[in-house]
């Protein structure tokens with residue numbers, strides 16, 4: 001058999017024009033090749049998706065997969081950002097390649113169940129021989145489309161920074177490893193399953209020179225740039241005190257604006273910074289659950305969207321969200337804008353658009369995020385025959401009432417989740433491995 005036909009979607013949310021119902025989707029060689037009623041299957045495998053809402057796969061624009069092994073750590077459960085980091089650094093310092101691979105496999109499988117087909121990751125510490133290659137290997141195992149960003153920290157405690165000295169690297173080594181990774185793994189072609197980005201951890205953990213050099217390197221190589229920016233009041237105060245300017249100005253001065261840049265959080269962007277981001281095409285990875293969990297505040301997403309800023313969603317690291325569900329993140333984004341701006345401030349549909357089209361744009365992708373002929377076949381299938389949709393008058397309004405896990409998930413036309421189970425990993429085995437890893441790390 002060649003290809004697939006998804007047969008009879010009750011609701012097809014293409015995120016590109018009106019919703020459709022009762023239609024089929026043909027997938028050939030990883031690409032959506034036809035959408036319409038009663039598609040002739042020829043010799044394709046048929047997957048019945050009647051009784052389901054079908055959406056584009058969701059796009060996760062910010063994560064630290066390694067943190068999956070440090071969820072709900074007691075000392076960090078109720079701390080603010082800087083205190084939270086200080087409790088967790090010593091635990092992360094005990095990680096090695098095996099912990100990186102295991103945490104990434106678990107985190108990506110959890111994301112897949114929540115409808116995510118593409119994830120970025122921001123790995124910014126490399127203790128005991130760990131490398132970005134470890135998470136890249138895990139993403140290939142799970143089968144998600146992956147944007148691995150090479151993070152870094154270079155200012156340790158002894159130099160006035162936040163992280164312990166043993167977790168920071170020499171800046172020359174950081175840049176050299178970025179080059180190695182881009183040359184070894186970055187695929188700029190359409191439909192790429194793997195891209196690399198350059199991502200110093202945050203303005204408070206690397207030097208001004210590294211921020212500048214990272215931007216020059218990324219532009220030279222044609223890869224994306226990512227970091228944390230304006231996450232909370234402490235972050236802005238640090239910028240004013242240390243650099244004498246707000247985070248937006250700092251970013252602009254060092255080349256960190258443009259359509260190839262996306263910044264995580266941006267909770268505290270002011271009106272001038274929102275205007276800067278809109279003018280320059282700079283993207284934002286909005287992480288509402290993490291912002292709530294750390295008490296950082298409510299990002300001005302309504303104002304950003306109205307100004308034309310590209311906004312995608314991120315679950316952020318599992319240590320500051322604890323749960324990595326992208327569909328939950330979309331619902332939380334919708335609810336938070338309503339808390340701030342009223343019940344009509346963000347419709348369920350708009351939040352889903354941010355989770356798909358917005359995320360794809362933030363990552364610089366024009367081949368995912370919609371169900372359109374010629375786009376990659378990254379598709380989430382949500383069963384609406386269960387209790388969580390029962391009684392709904394608008395089953396397509398998934399973020400108001402609907403399942404929180406997919407029935408099936410396709411990435412590049414390959415089925416990763418079937419009947420609510422991830423096909424590419426042994427969930428019981430990796431969960432048992434995680435329990436052993438937590439015992440070892442906490443012992």
Ligand SMILES: [Zn+2]
Nearest residue numbers: 228264316317
């Ligand atoms: Zn983060």
